[in-house]
Amino acid sequence: MPKGLHVLVVRARPGNPAQGLLQAGQTVFPCALGRGGISASKREGDGATPLAAMRILSGYFRNDQFPGGRRTGLAMAPIGPDLGWCEVPDDRNYNRPVKIPYGASHERMRRADRLYDVCLVLDWNIAPRRRGCGSAIFFHLARPGFTPTQG
Numbered sequence: 001m002p003k004g005l006h007v008l009v010v011r012a013r014p015g016n017p018a019q020g021l022l023q024a025g026q027t028v029f030p031c032a033l034g035r036g037g038i039s040a041s042k043r044e045g046d047g048a049t050p051l052a053a054m055r056i057l058s059g060y061f062r063n064d065q066f067p068g069g070r071r072t073g074l075a076m077a078p079i080g081p082d083l084g085w086c087e088v089p090d091d092r093n094y095n096r097p098v099k100i101p102y103g104a105s106h107e108r109m110r111r112a113d114r115l116y117d118v119c120l121v122l123d124w125n126i127a128p129r130r131r132g133c134g135s136a137i138f139f140h141l142a143r144p145g146f147t148p149t150q151g
Contacts, residue, residue: 010049017054018148020049039148041123042134044089047151050134052054054122060109062117083109085133095125095135107136113132117143 013019017037022029039048058075059081068117084106086093091104098106109116114137124137132151142149 009040019146026150030146032142032146032149035149036151042151044087044132046134047083049149049151050124050137052124054124056139057121057123059118059120059127060116061119062110062114065117067113074120079109079119081110085109085136087123089132089135094131095129112142115143117141 009023010020010033011023013021013030014032018033018035020031020038022034034047034049036046036048038051039046040051042048042050042052049145051113056074058077059090060077060104063078070115082099084098084102086096086098086104088094088104088106093102093104097109097113098104100106100108109119120139122137122139125133125135127147137151140149
């Protein structure tokens with residue numbers, strides 16, 4: 001097996017299902033989960049973090065915050081002011097990046113709260129995409145106090 005970290009394990013923090021514990025090798029870090037905790041039946045808008053094994057597919061970064069952010073073996077793209085992510089199950093671009101302004105509801109990737117300054121796309125509901133089964137499932141920065149995410 002090649003050197004490096006290959007598995008991250010996330011579990012709910014006892015007593016607070018919207019916060020988690022992230023284990024990377026032998027080290028454990030606090031992390032934020034969706035306001036709906038962890039769910040084995042993830043649905044769009046439920047605020048839950050899906051219970052699943054997921055691969056990291058690619059990532060985004062704010063070049064103004066992380067110059068040279070492409071220095072990784074992972075495919076990374078800069079977040080421009082027109083990058084969004086579609087969250088409408090009936091839209092043809094559901095759970096895909098879109099150029100904004102965009103007609104359907106979408107999440108803006110260049111956020112004022114800077115949660116997506118570095119953002120990794122996980123393979124939740126990517127291929128195949130299932131309408132209504134959740135979009136924009138990312139590994140991203142946390143707010144102070146690890147307050148809940150949208151899912």
